[in-house]
Structures are given as C-alpha cells and as structure tokens.
Amino acid sequence: MAQMTKLQKLAALLIIIGPEAASQVMKNLGEAELEAVATEIVKIPLIPMETQLALLKEFTDVANQASSLILGGVDYAQVALEKTVGAYRASNILSRVATGRSPVAAMQTLAEMEPRQVYNLIKDEQPQAIALVMSYLGPQRSAQLLVQLPEETREKVVERLATLAPTPIEVVETVVDVLNQKAGVQRSRGLNQTGGLKTAADLLNAMDKQLSKALLLAIEERNADLGTGIRNKMFIFEDLKNLDKIGLQKILREIDMRDLAVALKPASEKLKAALLGCISKRAAETVHEEMNFMGATKAKEIEAAQQRIIEVVRRLESEGELEINNGKTDEAAA
Secondary structure, three states, X not given: OOOOOHHHHHHHHHHHHOHHHHHHHHOOOXXXXXXXXXXXXXXXXXXXXXXXXXXXHHHOOOHHXXXXXXXXXXHHHXXXXXXXXXXXXXXXXXXXXXXXXXXXXXXXXXXXXXXXXXXXXXXXXXXXXXXXXXHHHOHHHHHHHHOOOOXXXXXXXXXXXXXXXXXXXXXXXXXXXXXXXXXXXXXXXXXXXXXXXXXXXXXXXXXXXXXXXXXXXXXXXXXXXHHHHHHHHHOOHHHHHHOXXXXXXXXXXXXXXXXXXHHHOOOOHHHHHHHHOOOOHHHHHHHHHHHHHOOOOOHHHHHHHHHHHHHHHHHHHHOOOOOOOOOOOHHHHO
C-alpha cells in the first residue's frame, strides 16, 4: 500500500467493487484517464486479502465485504470498459493499453510510421509475422496496412490474426530482430502479444465495408468455423443500441419476446431503452415483468437468447432488409 500510487489505488478499488459499480465511477473519467486506469487494471492480476482490506479502509467503510481473492487483468478491464463506453471504444482503448504493458522500441517505431512505410518493412514476411505486427498496431492502422497487401495475402493474414495465440517470447524476439535490422532500431526484449477473434473482428470493422465483407466471405469458404467466429465478434448483442429505430423494429418483429426478456436481463440501460422503445407500451411492460419474474438466469441461456437475436440480425442483413455498422457509433467511426 505504501508503494502504490493514487492511480494504482484507484485501479485496485475499481476491481474490488466490481464492474457494475466501477462503470459508474469510470463514466466520469475522460478518455486519457480511462486509458490510464485501464492500464493499471491490466497490470493487477490478483489483489491479496490484506491489500483489499487496507484499500477499503482508506476509501470506504465496507472492508468486511471484501473477498479473499479478486481477479483483475485484461478480462476485467474489458468488462468494465464495455459497460462504460461500449464494446467498440473499449476494444480501441484496450488495444492501446495492451501494447503499453510491455513497451518495445521496434513496435513503437512501427506504430508511428505511415502505413506505406510499414508495408515496405513487412511486405516480404510470412502471413503469421504480418499478423503478429498488426496485433500491435490497432484496428485502424492495421486496416490501412491490410488493404495494401495482395488479395490472397489479406485472407491469410486475417486468418492468422484470428487464431494468433500468446506467442513464445523466443519466436517474437526473432520477428523483432528481423524488423529491427530493417528499420535500424536497436534490439529490445520482453515482448509478447495475443491476437484472436476479437482482434481480427476489430480489424475487419475498421476496413471499408465492401472489402471487409469480401474478405470475410473468402475466409468462411476456407474455414467456416473460423469465419463464423470472427463474424460473431464483429457485431455483438450490445451493438444493437447503435441501430436506428426502423432497423430495430424490423428485428423485433422477427424475434420471440421471451428471448428478448432473457437477452436483455444483463444488458445496459441504454440498450434496454432502445429496444423497448420500439415496441408498444404494453409489450414493453410485459418484457419488464418477464425479466423481474424469471429470477436468476444461467449465463449460457442468456448467451443463447442473444445469439438467436443476432442470427435474426444477420439474416435480415443478408436479405438486404437491414444495414448495420458493425457496432460503430458515429463518434467511434469518426
């Protein structure tokens, strides 16, 4: 406790009080403050009991409510940020925060280069190496880089990015050494990075819609399960709040009200208001009553109901009945 900064104490407190309460605090923070707090949350994997008690004694009078062990880390930061600023902005913030966990001169230099410069540096590398580099650049810059690659290479890079697991440090250091030699940067150590479906989905979301659609279709033809996994991460249930009223009404006409009640149970107030505002007052009251009476609901039941609604969204989109913006609000897209 004596060695913790005020920012570190705040991050630890937000972990202790849980994502719901933390989101209320974080709503009052600016973008730079959110990034700073999220960076500290990511650095805290566990909070020992004695530290919890000391923090709660300093901040509040509810020390007896602290549990013996609380998990923080990337997953916690993702949940808290999504509840605060939405999935799209949360992903952008974490993409920057994750890189900050272990700064690497070569990657920092790449992040400051123009896409054409980065392309010249990695154009002859294997798709796996290109995907690793892109996992550090964020969705917007990676999208600018991806469109410069040959069409057949794009598909392979997105596939590698979607399946990129935590990379052994020795392998990553080899890639960094090669890039360092090309860019004239001194070697740095201590680098590791994770890709995954969400990283690939964020990249495709940041691209031109027609190009993104063509890439995703090509990936689905090569690997149906992988393509479906990426597609599911490109538009999640919470993103429904970004659709216009006409689009929501089309969706609501196609879904079961029981599914709606189950799916909305853990949803944000903004999403509940958006969806229930598109149906009659009586129907909205019925959904509210259903949510109140159903009691505790298993996470897998909620996920299943949300997925059935998302499947309706995808079907309407494929039929040309619905236009979605892949979870981007106007603010995020700008």
